[in-house]
């Protein structure tokens with residue numbers, strides 16, 4: 198059997214929240230979850246606010262520790278790699294480029310940063326990489342001299358995508374990366390992500406509460422509810438025959454919202 202690109206086994210997270218009387222209190226943000234992701238595949242993680250989606254994403258990129266469980270990358274425990282190596286494998290795109298992109302840096306410097314800290318490339322080689330990624334996301338080499346406030350929201354999210362691509366990761370986690378965008382821009386970024394996936398063989402973990410995006414974009418879906426994984430299926434299976442009552446409700450609510458529009 199083929200080794201999956203990413204294998205997550207019984208991953209969980211408890212946050213210590215203080216004392217109640219003499220007893221330490223914990224918030225079970227993520228109850229044990231297991232899943233696999235193969236090369237070129239898109240896994241969607243869906244759930245309401247507070248269901249543990251971001252906690253899971255943050256653990257995968259090494260921004261949060263886990264309480265239990267294991268993560269394997271191409272069959273090898275991920276903790277065998279240091280943080281530098283890890284961020285070459287898995288990168289993240291966040292919801293709002295206005296907060297994820299430092300407004301004091303030019304686009305060129307924003308894209309150069311990951312290369313400066315994680316590679317031994319010289320300035321000329323780094324510049325070539327920056328220009329290459331700008332082109333890959335549909336921007337121009339001249340945009341390197343711009344500051345984030347000088348470009349549109351859609352272009353800012355393109356820069357965020359380019360920044361995630363700088364170290365040639367295998368997996369990109371998009372944490373509500375389309376949520377803040379206008380509908381027309383959203384479809385442009387969605388198409389860009391699909392194009393990049395084809396060109397570069399990327400795998401995506403798509404964190405979202407928007408079922409209509411998930412339906413068109415992902416191969417498989419995992420539903421989280423109050424920190425628990427309650428359903429996991431191929432996208433087709435999940436939308437055509439949702440097993441869990443909560444998933445059925447999510448799909449019905451989404452259908453009502455779509456009708457109202």
Ligand SMILES: Nc1ncnc2c1ncn2[C@@H]1O[C@H](COP(=O)(O)OP(=O)(O)OP(=O)(O)O)[C@@H](O)[C@H]1O
Nearest residue numbers: 212213224226244245246247248249250251252253
């Ligand atoms: N640093 C922390 N300390 C304590 N509790 C936390 C911390 N981070 C998250 N939590 C709690 O963990 C649970 C899951 O949060 P998480 O942000 O992962 O959910 P989410 O599904 O991503 O929600 P959202 O869509 O609002 O981002 C919530 O109850 C949250 O309050």
